[in-house]
Amino acid sequence: MSEFLQFVFLGLSVGAVYSVFATSLVGVYAATGIINFAQGSIALWAVYTVAALRTDGTLVLPIGDVSLGSVASPTAMLPAVLLGVATAAAWALIAHLVVFRPLRRAPALANVAASVGLMLFLQALVSLRFNTESLAALPILPEGTITVAGAVVNVSDLLMAGTAIAVGALLWAYFGLTTRGVATRAASEDELAARLSGYAPDRLAATVWTISGAASGLIVVLGAYTIGLDPVSYAYYVVPAMAVALVGRLASFAVASVSGLVLGSFQAVLLWANTLDWWPAWAQAGLGDAMPFVVVVVALFLLGGKIPSRGSLGELKMPAVTVPRIRPIPTIAVVAAAALAILLTADSWRFGIVTSMILSLIALSLVLLTGYLGQISLASIAFAGTAGFALSKLTVNWGVPFPFSIVLSALVATALGVVVGVPALRIRGAQLAVVTLAAAFAIQNFVFNNPALTPYEGHQISEPTLLGMNLSVRRGTELTTVAFSMTVLVVVTVMTLLVMRLMAGATGRAFLAVRSNERAAASVGINVAATKLLGFALSAFLAGVGGCLIGYSRGQLSAASFTVVVGLTMLAIAYCGGITSVSGALIAGFIGPLGVFYVFLNQTLDLGQYYQVIAAGGLLLMAITNPIGAAGANAELANKLKTRVRTARLARVAENGTTSLEMSSVKVGTHVG
Structure with missing residues (x-):
C-alpha cells in the first residue's frame, strides 16, 4: 500500500x-x-x-x-x-x-x-x-x-x-x-x-x-x-x-x-x-498516454450536451467550397507535368516530388473530412501510420502482394477512423479537434511507441512488385526509382479523381448539407450520423493509402515516421493551402514536410534546419491575413476578375445597344423628315 x-x-x-x-x-x-x-x-x-x-x-x-x-x-x-x-x-x-x-x-x-x-x-x-x-x-x-x-x-x-x-x-x-x-x-x-x-x-x-x-x-x-x-x-x-x-x-x-x-x-x-508480475506485456508502454483520449471520450459522452458550444463550426461560417469538376485537359497537363518532373530529376529532388504527391493525398483526406464535412480532425497522420504498420505485417508476415496490400492496410485505417469518428456524433468544432488530437497521441504512444507492438528497429516492408515488374523505391545507388515514382503518381491520380467525383456527386452534397446545418440536413432525409462516420471512414482510407505509400518509399517504418507533429503540420498547411479545394491539397503537399519546398530550402538555400519555424511562421501569417486559405483567395480573386469582365462586357453590350437604338431613331427621323 x-x-x-x-x-x-x-x-x-x-x-x-x-x-x-x-x-x-x-x-x-x-x-x-x-x-x-x-x-x-x-x-x-x-x-x-x-x-x-x-x-x-x-x-x-x-x-x-x-x-x-x-x-x-x-x-x-x-x-x-x-x-x-x-x-x-x-x-x-x-x-x-x-x-x-x-x-x-x-x-x-x-x-x-x-x-x-x-x-x-x-x-x-x-x-x-x-x-x-x-x-x-x-x-x-x-x-x-x-x-x-x-x-x-x-x-x-x-x-x-x-x-x-x-x-x-x-x-x-x-x-x-x-x-x-x-x-x-x-x-x-x-x-x-x-x-x-x-x-x-x-x-x-x-x-x-x-x-x-x-x-x-x-x-x-x-x-x-x-x-x-x-x-x-x-x-x-x-x-x-x-x-x-x-x-x-x-x-x-x-x-x-x-x-x-x-x-x-x-x-x-x-x-x-x-x-507487477501479472501486468500484461502489451500494456507496459504508452497506456498512460492513452488515458487522455479515454478521459475525453467519456467526458464528452457524459457531458457533451452540457459543454458550451462557442466557437463551433455550426456558429461560424466555414470557407466557401468550390465543387470540383474533372476537366480532361487541365488534368492531363498536371499529370504530364508531374511525370516530366520525375523524369528530369533524381535523388533528393525526385524523392521530394514523390513525398509531395503522397502528402497531397493525406491533405486530400483532410479536405474531404474537414473542408467538405466540417469535422476538424488532427488524427490523419495516425490513420496513415496505422495503415503503414499494417502494411508491414501484411507484406512481411503474410506475403500479401501489391496492390492488395495497400487496400487491406487502408481498410484497417478505415476501421480505426470510424472508431475515432464516433465522438463526432455528439460534438464538433474545436472540441472535436481536441478529441482527435488525443486519439493521435494515444495511437502514437500506445501503438507506434510500444515495443510490444512496434520493435525499436522498425517494421520492414517487402518491396512492391506487379506482374513481375519491380516497383521498389531503391535500386542500387538510385535513391528513388522512376518505376516507383510513376506508381505513386498513378495511385495518387486515381485516388484524387475518385475523390473529386465523389465530392461532385450525391455524397459530396450530403457532406456539404451536414456541414452547413445538421438539423436542416436531417429534415430532408440525410442520416447525419451515418454521413459523419462515412466521412471519417473515407478520410481514414485516403490517409491510409498515403501511409502505405510512405511505407513503400521508406522500406521500413518506425514511430518517427508518423509523429503527431507531422499530423498537426499537415492540418495547418492544408488549411492555409485551401482546406475546401483539391488545389489546396496540392499546395499542402508541395510545402509539406520533406516535400519539394523542404528540398528547396535544404538543397538550394541550405536552410533545412529552419524548415519548421519558416513553415509554421508562414502558416501563422497566412492564417491571420487570409483565413480562407491560398486556394480560397485565388478562387475569390478569380471570381472578382470574372465579375469585372462580365460587368464590362454587359456595359459594352448595353452601350452598343443604346448606340444602335439612337442610330435607328436618327434613321427613322430622317426618313420621316
Missing part, C-alpha cells in the same frame, strides 16, 4: 502541470471562446529561459540575447524565475494581440490552425534559440521528503499540487468575484453590450491571456527539475490538460484543477503497475 501511495504522490508534479494548463485553458476559453493548443509551447519558452539564465546568465530572445551574468556567476534563482514567467506572459499577450484577436470573427477552423501553427512555431523556435541538449533544470523547490502512511513523499510534489490548486482558486475568484472577471465572461458572449457598459473586450481578454501565460510558465518552471527538461513533452502536455478541461465542461476551474492532479497520479500508478 505504501508503494502505491508513493506513486500517487509522485504523479502530483505532472498532474500539477496538467491542472494549471487546464485551468488556463478554461480561463482563455471563458474570455475568448478559443481553445489554445499552444498553451504548453508558451510555457516551454519560459522553462528554457530560466534554464539558460541559471546556467550562464544569458537572457535568450527570439532574435539576439542579453547577457545578465556568466557561467561563473549566473543569474540568481528569483530573478531568473521572474524573467521566465514574464516571457511566458509576454508570449501569451503577443498571441492574443497578433494572432487571435484578428481572427475573433474567423471560422473556428482558422483559430485551430492558427493555434496549432503557434504551437509548432514556438516549439521550433525553442529548439533553434536554446542549446536544448546541454541545458538542464536546477532545483527551485525544497528537495526534502516526509513520510505519509508509510510512503516517502517529496515536499516539492506537495508544493506543486498546492500551487496548482492555488492557481485554480485565483482564476475562479477572478472570474467569479471581481467586476472585471464577470465583465470578461459577459464580453466574450456580447462584445457590444460590454462596450456599452464601459469595458474594452480586447483589454479584458488580454488580461486573461497574460495571467494564463504567467501561470503556465510558473508551474513548468517550478516542476522542471522533478519532471525533466526536453523541448517536446511540455508542448504536448496540453493534450491531457484539454482532456481534464473538458471534464470541467470548459467552465469549471475546480473540476479542471482537481482532475488534472488525479490524471497525473493515475498515470504514475500505471507506471507502478508495469512492475
Whole structure:
C-alpha cells in the first residue's frame, strides 16, 4: 500500500502541470471562446529561459540575447524565475494581440490552425534559440521528503499540487468575484453590450491571456527539475490538460484543477503497475498516454450536451467550397507535368516530388473530412501510420502482394477512423479537434511507441512488385526509382479523381448539407450520423493509402515516421493551402514536410534546419491575413476578375445597344423628315 501511495504522490508534479494548463485553458476559453493548443509551447519558452539564465546568465530572445551574468556567476534563482514567467506572459499577450484577436470573427477552423501553427512555431523556435541538449533544470523547490502512511513523499510534489490548486482558486475568484472577471465572461458572449457598459473586450481578454501565460510558465518552471527538461513533452502536455478541461465542461476551474492532479497520479500508478508480475506485456508502454483520449471520450459522452458550444463550426461560417469538376485537359497537363518532373530529376529532388504527391493525398483526406464535412480532425497522420504498420505485417508476415496490400492496410485505417469518428456524433468544432488530437497521441504512444507492438528497429516492408515488374523505391545507388515514382503518381491520380467525383456527386452534397446545418440536413432525409462516420471512414482510407505509400518509399517504418507533429503540420498547411479545394491539397503537399519546398530550402538555400519555424511562421501569417486559405483567395480573386469582365462586357453590350437604338431613331427621323 505504501508503494502505491508513493506513486500517487509522485504523479502530483505532472498532474500539477496538467491542472494549471487546464485551468488556463478554461480561463482563455471563458474570455475568448478559443481553445489554445499552444498553451504548453508558451510555457516551454519560459522553462528554457530560466534554464539558460541559471546556467550562464544569458537572457535568450527570439532574435539576439542579453547577457545578465556568466557561467561563473549566473543569474540568481528569483530573478531568473521572474524573467521566465514574464516571457511566458509576454508570449501569451503577443498571441492574443497578433494572432487571435484578428481572427475573433474567423471560422473556428482558422483559430485551430492558427493555434496549432503557434504551437509548432514556438516549439521550433525553442529548439533553434536554446542549446536544448546541454541545458538542464536546477532545483527551485525544497528537495526534502516526509513520510505519509508509510510512503516517502517529496515536499516539492506537495508544493506543486498546492500551487496548482492555488492557481485554480485565483482564476475562479477572478472570474467569479471581481467586476472585471464577470465583465470578461459577459464580453466574450456580447462584445457590444460590454462596450456599452464601459469595458474594452480586447483589454479584458488580454488580461486573461497574460495571467494564463504567467501561470503556465510558473508551474513548468517550478516542476522542471522533478519532471525533466526536453523541448517536446511540455508542448504536448496540453493534450491531457484539454482532456481534464473538458471534464470541467470548459467552465469549471475546480473540476479542471482537481482532475488534472488525479490524471497525473493515475498515470504514475500505471507506471507502478508495469512492475507487477501479472501486468500484461502489451500494456507496459504508452497506456498512460492513452488515458487522455479515454478521459475525453467519456467526458464528452457524459457531458457533451452540457459543454458550451462557442466557437463551433455550426456558429461560424466555414470557407466557401468550390465543387470540383474533372476537366480532361487541365488534368492531363498536371499529370504530364508531374511525370516530366520525375523524369528530369533524381535523388533528393525526385524523392521530394514523390513525398509531395503522397502528402497531397493525406491533405486530400483532410479536405474531404474537414473542408467538405466540417469535422476538424488532427488524427490523419495516425490513420496513415496505422495503415503503414499494417502494411508491414501484411507484406512481411503474410506475403500479401501489391496492390492488395495497400487496400487491406487502408481498410484497417478505415476501421480505426470510424472508431475515432464516433465522438463526432455528439460534438464538433474545436472540441472535436481536441478529441482527435488525443486519439493521435494515444495511437502514437500506445501503438507506434510500444515495443510490444512496434520493435525499436522498425517494421520492414517487402518491396512492391506487379506482374513481375519491380516497383521498389531503391535500386542500387538510385535513391528513388522512376518505376516507383510513376506508381505513386498513378495511385495518387486515381485516388484524387475518385475523390473529386465523389465530392461532385450525391455524397459530396450530403457532406456539404451536414456541414452547413445538421438539423436542416436531417429534415430532408440525410442520416447525419451515418454521413459523419462515412466521412471519417473515407478520410481514414485516403490517409491510409498515403501511409502505405510512405511505407513503400521508406522500406521500413518506425514511430518517427508518423509523429503527431507531422499530423498537426499537415492540418495547418492544408488549411492555409485551401482546406475546401483539391488545389489546396496540392499546395499542402508541395510545402509539406520533406516535400519539394523542404528540398528547396535544404538543397538550394541550405536552410533545412529552419524548415519548421519558416513553415509554421508562414502558416501563422497566412492564417491571420487570409483565413480562407491560398486556394480560397485565388478562387475569390478569380471570381472578382470574372465579375469585372462580365460587368464590362454587359456595359459594352448595353452601350452598343443604346448606340444602335439612337442610330435607328436618327434613321427613322430622317426618313420621316
